[in-house]
Amino acid sequence: PMLRVAIMGLGGYGTMVAEAMRACKKAQLVGVVSGTPSKVSAWQTRYRIPVKNCYNYQNFDEMVNNKDIDAVYVITPNGLHKDHVIRAAKAGKHVICEKPMAINAKEGQEMIDACKKAGVKLLVGYRIHFEPKTLEIIRMRNAGEFGKVMFFQGLSGFVIGDPKQWRLNKQLAGGGAMMDIGIYSVNGSRYMTGEEPVWVTAQETKTDKVKFAEGVDETIQFQLGFPSGAVASCLSTYSMNFLDRFFLTGEKGYAELNPSTGYGPIRGRTHKGELSFLHVTHQTVQMDEMAEIILNGKQPVVPVDGEEGLKDLKIIDAIYLAAKTGKKVTL
Ligand code: NAD
Numbered sequence: 001p002m003l004r005v006a007i008m009g010l011g012g013y014g015t016m017v018a019e020a021m022r023a024c025k026k027a028q029l030v031g032v033v034s035g036t037p038s039k040v041s042a043w044q045t046r047y048r049i050p051v052k053n054c055y056n057y058q059n060f061d062e063m064v065n066n067k068d069i070d071a072v073y074v075i076t077p078n079g080l081h082k083d084h085v086i087r088a089a090k091a092g093k094h095v096i097c098e099k100p101m102a103i104n105a106k107e108g109q110e111m112i113d114a115c116k117k118a119g120v121k122l123l124v125g126y127r128i129h130f131e132p133k134t135l136e137i138i139r140m141r142n143a144g145e146f147g148k149v150m151f152f153q154g155l156s157g158f159v160i161g162d163p164k165q166w167r168l169n170k171q172l173a174g175g176g177a178m179m180d181i182g183i184y185s186v187n188g189s190r191y192m193t194g195e196e197p198v199w200v201t202a203q204e205t206k207t208d209k210v211k212f213a214e215g216v217d218e219t220i221q222f223q224l225g226f227p228s229g230a231v232a233s234c235l236s237t238y239s240m241n242f243l244d245r246f247f248l249t250g251e252k253g254y255a256e257l258n259p260s261t262g263y264g265p266i267r268g269r270t271h272k273g274e275l276s277f278l279h280v281t282h283q284t285v286q287m288d289e290m291a292e293i294i295l296n297g298k299q300p301v302v303p304v305d306g307e308e309g310l311k312d313l314k315i316i317d318a319i320y321l322a323a324k325t326g327k328k329v330t331l
Contacts, residue, residue: 003291005096006031006053006069008060008084009076010039013098016263017075018047020283026291031069033060064091071096071294073125077172078179082107089118094294098125100183100316101309103174108313112306121294124309126187127286128261129302132277133268134191137248137255138301140270141194147252149230152192154185155245156261157219157237163211176217178316182236184261185246186315189224189232191302192248192255197224197232197315200329202322207239222319 005027007014021029031053034040040054053069055062063069072088073096074081082102088095095115101124102108115122128134140146158181166172173179178186190196202222212218218239224232237243246260253271260266265279292298302308318329 001295003027003287003295004030004068004070005073005287006033006055006063006071006093007073007075008033008088009074010034010036010043011075014073014075017073017283017287018043020281021287023281023284024287024291026295027287031055031063031066033057033072061087061091063088063093070094074098075125077166078103078174079172082111085111085122086114089115089120089122092118092120094121094123096123096125096290097309099187099309100174100179100313101306102313103179105310105313105317108306108310112310115306122306122309123290123293123304124306125286126302126304126308127282128184128188128266129191129300129304130285130289131264131266131282132280133257133266133275134260135301136275136277137257137268137270138191138194140253140255141192141248141250145253145270145272146248146250146255149193149195149228149248149250151230151247151249152189152232152234153245153247154188154192154232154234154260155243156181156183156185156188157235157240157243159241160211160238168211168213168216170213170215173216175215175316175320176212177238178217178220178236178319181238182217182220182222182234182319183312183316184244185232185234185236186312186319188246188260189234190311192246193226193228193230193232195226195228195230196311196331198227198331199225200315200318200322200331201327202319203326204323212238217320217323220319220323222322224315 268275
C-alpha cells in the first residue's frame with residue numbers, strides 16, 4: 001500500500017514537495033490543510049484531491065474520522081510546528097514535520113511525547129539524509145577511508161529578501177538564519193563526523209539591526225567539539241550568498257560537498273576523486289523512503305525521527321546561549 005499524505009501549508013516548499021511527490025512510488029498526495037480557499041481549489045484540480053480530504057486550520061482535528069489519510073506533512077512556519085504536529089498526532093495521523101522541527105528543544109520534546117502517546121510516528125524533513133553523495137561519504141567514513149576524522153567545516157547562508165516575511169519574525173521563525181539555514185551546518189556536522197558534540201562556542205554579529213530585530217540572528221559563527229577530539233567550525237548567515245559548503249578532513253583523506261544541502265544537484269568529491277551519482281529529486285526519494293519507514297519500519301542510514309530533530313534543537317539552544325553569554329556551553 002501507498003502512504004497517503006496530506007500536506008499542511010501550501011506555500012513555497014509545500015508546493016515543491018507536492019510536485020516531487022508526483023514521481024513517488026510509495027507515497028501519494030491525497031489531502032491538504034490550508035487557510036486559503038483559492039489554493040485548496042487549485043490543488044484539488046491539479047492533484048485530484050477529493051473535497052472530503054480538504055481541511056483548514058480550524059477543522060483539521062476532524063481528520064480523526066478520515067480513514068483515507070495516513071500522515072500529515074507539516075510545512076508551515078517554524079513557530080507553528082509544535083501546535084500543528086501535536087494536533088495531527090491527536091487526530092491519529094503519523095506526522096512528518098519540516099525542519100527546524102520546533103523553535104527550541106523544550107517544544108521538540110513535547111512533540112515527541114505527544115506522538116508517542118498518540119501511537120504515531122514523527123519524522124523530520126531531513127531530505128539530505130537520503131542524498132546519495134552524502135551517503136557515500138558516510139559509507140567511506142565508516143569504512144575508515146578518511147582515517148581518524150579531525151575537522152568539519154560547514155558554511156550555510158544566503159541573502160534573505162523581503163524584510164516583512166515570516167522568516168524575519170521572531171515568533172514565527174523562532175530566530176533568524178540559524179533556525180532556517182544554519183541548522184544545515186548543525187545537522188551536517190553530526191552526520192559528516194558521525195559524532196554528537198559535547199561542547200559549543202558561538203559568536204554573533206549583526207550589520208543591520210532594523211532588518212534583523214532582537215532575537216533574529218543575522219550571522220553566527222559557531223564551533224563544536226566532539227568526544228574523539230574532532231572539531232567543527234561553522235557559519236550561519238542571512239547576509240552572504242552562495243554559502244552551501246561542507247568540508248570534512250581526516251588523517252588519511254577528505255570529502256567536500258559544494259553545494260552540500262541545496263535542492264541539487266549536490267556535488268561531492270573526496271581525495272579519491274569526484275563522486276558521480278545521478279541526481280534524483282530529493283523530495284521524491286525522501287517521501288518514498290519515509291513511506292517505507294512509516295509503513296514497513298525500515299531503518300534509514302541517517303535517522304530522520306523526532307529524536308534526531310531534537311538533537312539539533314538542543315545544539316541550537318546551546319549555540320544561542322553561547323553567543324549570548326560568550327561562554328563555552330557543555331552539552
Ligand atoms: P512559505 O511562506 O512559502 O509557506 C508557508 C505556508 O504556511 C504558507 O502557505 C502560509 O499561508 C502558511 N501559513 C499557515 N499559517 C500561517 C501563519 N500564521 N503565518 C504565516 N504563514 C502561515 O514558507 P516555506 O518556505 O514553504 O517554509 C515552510 C516550512 O518549510 C518552514 O518550516 C521551512 O523551514 C521549511 N522548509 C524546508 C525546506 C527543505 O529543504 N527541507 C525548504 C524550504 C522550507
